[in-house]
Amino acid sequence: MALSGHFDLPARAGVVEQVTYIGHDSCSYCNEPGEVVKTGARGHVMTFPFRNTASGHAKPRTAEEVKIHSFNALERNTAVSCSVACS
Numbered sequence: 001m002a003l004s005g006h007f008d009l010p011a012r013a014g015v016v017e018q019v020t021y022i023g024h025d026s027c028s029y030c031n032e033p034g035e036v037v038k039t040g041a042r043g044h045v046m047t048f049p050f051r052n053t054a055s056g057h058a059k060p061r062t063a064e065e066v067k068i069h070s071f072n073a074l075e076r077n078t079a080v081s082c083s084v085a086c087s
Contacts, residue, residue, distance in 0.1 A: 030057035
């Protein structure tokens with residue numbers, strides 16, 4: 001059992017079975033939905049805006065929410081987002 005690890009973003013997404021590390025709900029710290037920002041004629045990036053909070057993030061994810069999302073994904077055999085799992 002691994003207790004700790006250091007991963008780059010693609011590896012972290014694989015370890016936590018995240019659909020993608022650049023998706024709308026890909027912040028592993030909080031429930032911040034990402035915003036797509038166009039960077040050029042053919043380019044764009046996913047951004048997570050700074051919030052005026054103590055941490056600069058939106059509402060942090062709790063262990064219970066992560067567990068609920070995990071069980072929902074297992075039951076449905078599909079990825080879930082907060083908009084699905086939190087309802």
